[in-house]
Amino acid sequence: MKQKIIKFIDGLGCMSVHEWVQLIVLALVVINGALTIFGVNPITVSEDFLYIAISGALVIIVPFYHKWKNWNVTPEAVTAQDILDLMKMGTVSKQQVEQFIKDLKAQAAKEKWSNPTYDSESEGK
Structure with a gap:
């Protein structure tokens, strides 16, 4: 036990x-x-106090959460949004983006195996 x-x-x-x-x-x-x-x-608090506290918290939290979820705050998110915008304008096709991603993955895998001095901590993960 x-x-x-x-x-x-x-x-x-x-x-x-x-x-x-x-x-x-x-x-x-x-x-x-x-x-x-x-x-x-x-x-041990009144229902009025709970209503005011929860409503106040929601008034503060919900707009910030909404903005955070729909706002590109990292460089990666900005780049992804740029790619999405190009696809929406018809400048780049979905197949071109998918092929580009496949090429990048293949290149990253090739570089990982060709470079013997990569971080040993990432090896175990």
Whole structure:
């Protein structure tokens, strides 16, 4: 039993931040549900305060999230948008872009094997 617990705890280190957030939210929901079933009010704030707090947070978070998701903030995203714009204008075809990507992948694979001094940390990944 002790070995299983130790193995379980060691496995938690492999979880991503997204998985940790999901696990914590799930635990809070289960605890909240259990306390509500037993008649304990886990949230001791008024409904008006919750409404104002959640509405205020959404007014602030949603526009920034929307802008972040639809805004090219990295050089790679800007380049990808440029390629997409060229495709929409008809300057470049989908087949040309796909062939270009295949050529780049082939060239990268060739360079990796021809260069013996690549990073040893990337070798294990």
